[in-house]
Amino acid sequence: MQVNVVTLFPELFTVFSETSFVKKAIVTEKLALRLEPLREHGLGKHKSVDDTPYGGGAGMVLRVDCVASAIEAIEASAGRAHRVLLTPQGKRFVQPMASELVSRESVTLICGRYEGFDERVRSLVDEEISLGDFVLAGGELAAMAIIEAMIRLLPGVLGNEESASLESFSDANGGLLEYPQYTRPATFRGQVVPEVLTTGDHGRIAEWRQGAALERTLARRPELVRGKGR
Numbered sequence: 202m203q204v205n206v207v208t209l210f211p212e213l214f215t216v217f218s219e220t221s222f223v224k225k226a227i228v229t230e231k232l233a234l235r236l237e238p239l240r241e242h243g244l245g246k247h248k249s250v251d252d253t254p255y256g257g258g259a260g261m262v263l264r265v266d267c268v269a270s271a272i273e274a275i276e277a278s279a280g281r282a283h284r285v286l287l288t289p290q291g292k293r294f295v296q297p298m299a300s301e302l303v304s305r306e307s308v309t310l311i312c313g314r315y316e317g318f319d320e321r322v323r324s325l326v327d328e329e330i331s332l333g334d335f336v337l338a339g340g341e342l343a344a345m346a347i348i349e350a351m352i353r354l355l356p357g358v359l360g361n362e363e364s365a366s367l368e369s370f371s372d373a374n375g376g377l378l379e380y381p382q383y384t385r386p387a388t389f390r391g392q393v394v395p396e397v398l399t400t401g402d403h404g405r406i407a408e409w410r411q412g413a414a415l416e417r418t419l420a421r422r423p424e425l426v427r428g429k430g431r
Contacts, residue, residue, distance in 0.1 A: 202231070202232060202307065203279060204233070204235070204308050204309075205237060205275045206234070206309075206312065206341075207239055207272065207309065207310070207311045208238065208312040208339075208341055209250065209314050211237075211238050217345050222358050223348070223349065226352045226355060226358045231357060231358055232348075237275050239263075239271050239312075242271045249264075250267040250268075251315050252264055261315040262315065263314065263319060265322050268311065268325065269325055272284065276309075281307075282308055283307065283308045284325065284327045285302075285309065285311065285327065285328055285347075286311050286313075286318070286322065286329045287310060287312055287329075287344060287347075288313060288317070289334070289336050290331065292331065293334075294330050296350070296369075296370035296371065299353075302347070310340070310343075310348075312343070312344055313339060330343070330347065332346060375414070378421060378422060379417075380411070380413040381417065383398060395409065397409045
């Protein structure tokens with residue numbers, strides 16, 4: 202899939218794109234990552250991309266014309282993409298949204314900075330996404346999180362395809378939190394691996410994991426269970 206990122210700080214993605222399965226996705230051509238520096242679409246000698254807000258107020262606001270120019274530069278060569286504005290005012294990002302985004306051929310993530318965007322930027326995008334009810338200095342970290350969530354779902358990126366299907370919030374796990382996982386040593390400071398996991402009885406193990414996932418979800422995120430009508 203093609204992922205484009207409009208950002209004032211493309212250098213933040215250097216290590217990100219060269220690490221772990223993000224690099225694997227790029228090398229194997231599962232992911233084509235394009236960084237569009239917003240500064241290249243700035244105005245005047247200093248390539249300014251922001252200005253003071255009409256009506257007064259603190260901080261600076263990103264200009265709509267500069268953002269539009271960056272989006273159009275991407276699509277002039279790559280075609281129309283699904284445009285996502287990264288903003289605290291957007292829909293909270295959840296796992297099904299990662300599945301929906303990865304089903305698209307091309308996605309453009311637009312990162313903000315300063316006091317936000319000119320309101321007219323919203324008319325340029327298809328949806329707005331937030332990581333949660335908090336504010337970051339910019340959208341770059343949100344973009345990285347969304348990219349990771351998407352590419353983990355691409356076939357061949359993870360070493361084991363079940364890793365993405367049998368985890369927290371996945372459809373295969375009923376949208377619940379993932380069951381507890383254990384590995385060696387069998388005993389650590391008085392804490393023992395549940396006996397059922399050492400039996401080799403896959404039926405009993407599956408039953409235990411299903412029950413443990415439900416118990417953990419009820420304890421930590423009960424709204425996920427209520428949302429399923431349980």
